[in-house]
Structures are given as C-alpha cells and as structure tokens.
Amino acid sequence: MNVEKILLENSASPSRREFLKTSGMLVVGFSAAAVAGPFAAQAGAQAARGLYPDPDFRQLDSWIVIHQDNTATFFVGKTDCGQGTGTAFRQMMSDELDVPFKDTTCVMGTTDVTVDQGGSGGSDAIQVDGWPMRRVAAEARRVLLDMASERFGVPVAGLAVGDAVITVKADPSKRVTYGELIGGKRFNVALTGANIDATTGVAKVKPVQQLTMVGQSPQRYDIPPKVNGTAKWAADVKLPGMVHARNVKPPLAGAKLVSIDESSVRSLPGFVKVASKGNYVAVVCEREEQAIAAAKQLKCNWQKPATAPFPASADLFTYMRGATPKSSQTPNTLGNVDTALAGAAKIVEAEYEIPFQGHTAISPAHALADPSNGQMTIYSNDMKSYGMRNGVATFLGIPREQVRVIWMEGPQGYGRTAADDAGFEAAYIAKELGRPVRMQWTRAEEQGWDTKGPAFTFKIRGALDAQGNMTALDYAARSCDYNHLGYNEPDTVLIAQLMGQRRAMPANGSSAFPNDMYAIPNRRTLLEVVGLPLIWETPIRTGNLRDPNGPQSTFAAESFIDEMAAAAKADPIEFRMRMLTGSNADDNGFRRARSIAVLKAAAEKFGWQPRPAPNTARRNGDILTGRGIAYTYRNQTVVAEIAEVDVNRKTGRVWVKRLVCAHDCGLIINPEGLRRTIEGGMLHSISRALYEEVAFDTEKVLSVDWASHPSLTHMDTPAQIDIVMVNGDPNPNRPDLPHYGAGETSCKPMIAAVANAIFDATGVRLRRVPFRKERVLAALNAANV
C-alpha cells in the first residue's frame, strides 16, 4: 500500500481527487540531504543512518507545500483524538497564507513527513502549536509576495493578495497565482527558532481582526469518510504478506512464565509462530480468526508471584491511607491554617475517594508494523507518534532514522493509552519474523491492561467565620500513581517490562492541588503520592487520562466548597463569587476576570435562582430534582458547569438531565467543533461520575468487558445541553488575543457538579465515586430520604 496515498486519503477535502492527480506528493518524498540551509549537514548525517530522518523544522518546505493547481498542503506534527484539530489548523493556516480553506489539506503526526510537535497532549494543539503554524504560513505568504514583487517590478506595498492570487493594485490585469509562482517547487527558505514551538520566519502573524476563517465553523473534513465507510483508520491497513498477532498475557499479575507448550497450537491452521521472551508471549497466525483461536489454545505454565501484587479494589482506599508516601509536597501554602481553624465559628471536614478509572477505548489497542527494506514502519493511532518512533528504535536497538510511525486515526484515546504498547509489540514481532505484523488486543486485555487514571483519596478541612466567610482551607490529596507510561521512555511499555527491561524506578506520578482563584486567606496544601506493591508488569498501571488528575482533584475541591456553602447557608454560586471577587489580583491573561464572567454566564443561562442547598421544595413522587455548580480552570481556560439531576428515590438511579457550560478559552477557532468537544468532555466525566471503576482482586483485574465495566449510554443522555461561549477578556479583539487550549477543561468540574446536584436534590453528600445506583440507594436509605 502506498503510504503517501493513505496519508492524503486521510486528509480528504473537496479538492482531494484533483490534488492527488496533480501533486504527486512531490515533497513527501524529498530527501533531507537535499534540503539547503545551515542544517543540511546534520540532515545528511541522519539520512545516512536510515530512510526516515527528521524533517527539518527550520525549513519552510517542511511545513507547507503549494501545488501547481493553486492548493496547499500543511504538514503539522500534531495528532487528533477526534476533536477536529486538523480542520482548525487548516483554518488558522489558510487565514495566514491567504489560501481558501477549501483548497487546503492537512497531513498530521507522521514522523518522517511532519516535524515533531509532540503529537497531542495537554490540550496544547491550538494554544501552543497553533502559533508556529500561523507564523510559518504568514512567512510563506511573505515569500510569495516577494516573488510577485520581483516578477512585476512592483513593491510589495503595491500588491494585493486574496484567495491565493496576487494582483498589482494599480493594474489588476497583472495577476499571478501562488501555484504559478511556486507550485510543485520548494521554497528553500530557512526559518529560525531555538525549538519547534519557537519556529518563525520574518513575517508577523495577522492581527485578530484580519482573520476570516478563524471563528467560523467549516465542517470537519474527516467526518464524511467516517459516515460513508471510506475512512481508513490505523486498524484498517492491510499489507501484502501481513500476519496477525495476539498477545497471551500472564493470567495473574506478576506471574512468571515457566514454560510454553508450543505443540498445543503448532498444528492449528495458519499457525506461524509463538513469539516469546521473558514473560512476554504472543502467537502469530496467517489469519485473524486463527490468531484468536491460537491465543486461546496456547498452553503456558505460569508461576504465581510469592506476594500479592496489589490489594483488592474493595480495600484500595484503606491501603492508600495506610501506605507510606513516596513523595510529599506542600505547595500553595498561605497564612496560618491552624490559627484560623482554632478561631473558626464552624469547621467542616470531609474525605473523598475516587478509584482507578480506565481509558477503555471503544476499540482495543492495535498497530501494524512493516519491517520492509530493513526499516520499520508502524501504522498507529498513538497520540504521541514521535515518542513511539524514538522508543521503538531504542527498544529494537536500531537507529531512529530507520523507524517511522505513520499516524492514522483510531478509537478515542484521551491520553496515554495501550496504543503505545501495541506499536512496540507489533514492531518487535515484525522484526523477529521479517513480515508485516498486525497486533490487536482483545476487549478483556484492553480493560484489564490499559493504563488507568490514578486513584485518589482526599482529606479536607475548612473554616468559616461568624459571617459565613471561608477563612481556611486545609487540603490533603493522595494519589496512587506511577505514571507508568511516562513520556515514551522505551522501558515504560508492557512488552519491555515483561522482557525484563526496567529502570530502577518508574516515573514518580503526581497528585493535584485545588484551584487557587478563591480568596481564602489561610491555605495548607499537602500533595502525596503512594504506589501499589507491584510496580512493573502490572495491569494496574497509570497513564495520563484526559486532564490526568483534574477531574479527581476538582471533584474533591469543588464538592468541598459546596459543603462549605451549605454550612454557611449560602447559595453555592454566591459563595463562590464572593471568594472570586475577594481579590483584585489578576494575571496578564485576566484569569480572575474571566472566571467571574463564566460563573455569571452559567448562572444566567441556567436561570439560577439563589438559595442555599439542599433543595427540599422540588420533589415529584420518587423523583428528587437538584442542581449543582462547579467551576475551575486549566491553564488559562476557565469553565463553570451546572448539572441538573433527577435522583430516583426507589432505585438510586441518577439522570443528569440538563447541562449548562460557560466556557472561555480565549480566541475560538471553530465554535461548532469546540461545542462538540465540550459536550463530549462533559459526558465523559458524567460517565466517570456515575459508572466507571476498575475492579480487581489481589491477582487480576475483574472489570474486563462492558458488562463488568459499565459506561454511559444513550439512556443517560441529557435532554438539554446549553453551552455559552464567553469571551471575558477585558480587551476583546486586541491584535494578539490568544487562543488557549480547550480539549480537557470541560472534563474537569463535571464530577463535582453532579455530586453537588445530587446533594441539592437529596440532602445526601456522596463522597465516593462512582455514584452507581446501588451506592446512591444505600446512601439515601441510610439518610432516610
């Protein structure tokens, strides 16, 4: 299969066919050694080591290609988890370049043709990576204007540009298209910048007022293929001679492989190989169903570990409270909490718990690795394709220039998922076998062995003075975390660990502090991290899951603020607003002013009538209705969310029937795309609030399918979702109005909003996630509700 064709088919646009016909991908195939400029020597040395050297980010040609038909392709080092960032990149870059949006395409995240912008992570695609994209597009426009100036003998000031056509202002009959100026040829223009994020040319980006595509909502180019069946995901690539692999995981965590009885599968149809080293085992067959059968049938002798690898999930929080922390920090300490507590009119204390929650993507992990030409090509949906490329090279002991990862779309992966593992596994077997290998995990493997978001316990105390003002916050958070998947170190993946390649210690993991925008004069913050006994080869391994610690810490902190408001007999929004407006201090992103604006906007959209919680007035038979608010920020993006719930007193079922979100992420690139990103983020957190928990005994994960690990369904969909896009910047339309990240912020406050709404509806405070109906019902019964 032609790689370039795949890349372009996945960058579909209305002009795709013409583009494919005319461009011939002139640039994708260019050799770095042929690139002129100060870095040519380095690129030449790289090229000698393998076919896939890094594109030189200091060359304009690495970012933008203008084709003869006057269209453009943008090459960016980001990946998309399904939020349509490629469409947003095209909007930003077509604006700067002055090429019609419809005449652009975007190629993303493929290690040898797009510069290493890190793939996706941290919701930084628009906030951080958008800037070099805008600057290089502005630079390409400048270069094209210079070329036209030379051609017509007219100064640049005498030229006009629009829709990829440059005209002489004084004589509009004199015109030239971008395609005529440079179509199919290289710019050969060097860029500068200490690193990729800082990449720039000479040209400045346009002021916000001159952006025309930015702020519009063109439809996402990736959606039509996804609904008509023509989209090709990483899961779909087929290569000649390809074989199918399935892992055979240890049946118990930490078990050692004693022996394999290969004769148990050797006579099966299509059997190719058992691949094994250390505790890693996989079977390879010619056909997929054969590999599935062989993996089930392979007899392995495993030795149970001498000590239990972890406590059962039912005992997790007890274990966490009793464990010795491996790290302890006290950031954000202010005033004197003990004095404030001693002098308090009222003290509130609460503990909160949130278990391990999985990524549990809709498709289990998969990858295809092709060892042709003595190189290694991996087709993967891993959001950090560059990290995988570097890690696989180290793991296999080959130069990184011999490895490329072709990023293609995949099942939702909001963070560091097992897609990483599958790529390493496919590459290992492919190298051993010398044939293309497709690795596919099973559902049980995905639920069991995928990375988890860390579990947390919290212990919080707060003080109120006689006027009901919050005078102290004593916050202690304890996570259970190693951040196993880390940042693409090769020994973080399961296959390396199972083969015995380990560092002395994994990454430390992290805890998380509450938002510090509330003016609380006395604060103490204790952040601790504990670990489970089994560190390596473990199914209970952690990895960044959609705002890695934010939903957990915000659940605790914003639940607690609500408890304080109730203790003060204050309206929950009024109580928060008092603390937000209790300080005039603001930063240069106006985070405080913008926080106040989203809280106001959410209250207004909901029609919030001030009163203390709980609500005792609104009961309709067995259905108790309540509302809950939570507010937070992530970097400079601020969000306030209100959930309205129905709680069934007889069954314990919670239905979040209405949602309001007021959201301010600065300059918005694609409002409709953003709206759907926010909807998905909020609903994902509702799923975490109501259903999701990784269950395990002391040997293995027990929640291994969708029955044992329930997820939000169509039955739970809110009847109404209102999203208010706020721009609370006191200086709107300023030329440098920044675009902040929006991928993860909306996930963050929702668990707390749901907990607060359940309290409002029932008067019962739930402090243990998830709020499954059995747990809700037990709490209601205990409180005689």
Place this chain on the structure above:
Amino acid sequence: MANITLRVNGRAHTVNVEPSTPLLYILRNDLGLQGPRFGCGLGQCGACTVIINGTAVRSCVTPTSSVRGEITTLEGLAQDGQLHPLQQAWIEEQVPQCGFCQNGQIMTAKALLDKTPHPTDEQIREGMSRTLCRCMTYYRIQAAIKRVAGGNV
C-alpha cells in the same frame, strides 16, 4: 474450511473459510468492507453492526455459516451516489468525534427508523441504548436521528 456464499450490499461473494468464523472478520479482512469495526468481540458495544434482513446484527458474534439473507454494511447505505438520510444528518449535525463507533450508531439507527419511522425520544434512547460511544457523542447522535425522523434532512 468450507465455501460460503454471502450476499453483501447487492453482490454475491464466495469465500473459503472456517464456517464458525465471525462474520466481522470475513467482511473486514476478505471482502474489504471495513465500515463494520472490531470493538469488543462480545456483542456488547455495537461497533461491528451490520443489517441482515432488516435487523441490526452484531457481526463479531455471528458465525459466518449462520448468515441467511442479504447483508447491508455501512458501505451499502448510499444509493446511486446519494448518502442515506441518516449519513447526511450525521454530517449536518457533525456527530462523530473519533468516529470509531459510528458505524454501529448509524446502522442501529437505520434498523430502528426502518421499524419505527417516527420514534419518541424514549424509543430512540432505548433503541440505541446498547450501542456505546466512548467519545460520548450521544447527544448529537440523538439529534441527528430526530432530524431524519422529523423529515429535516
């Protein structure tokens, strides 16, 4: 191994496979129809859904030898180059995020609307309830179904 003839999207295909092989692998790997997708292999999530004789069926747990009648996959919904109204509504509503489950969502919605052209909100929820989306696009899926049911596509 046995020769099995399948009628898919109006065409007959004969494949030589182990008869108990789930239909999903034959569609994806032998017939190149990759609209249906592997999500669980357990019939729980719906990503593999195809329509057989008007009923939404989970192809990952359907033995190929058990199939009788015409199979329709996502690729077969468009007629004469025209997208099915549901597909059009999915684009208008900009439903998919990652998109991996959307085959199942669209095929299940088609079977639902074929039987119940004007479902209530509750019938939509119940009819779709076993088809999972981990990007949680449910709100938009239901909006797209209502567009079609209300004749707004």
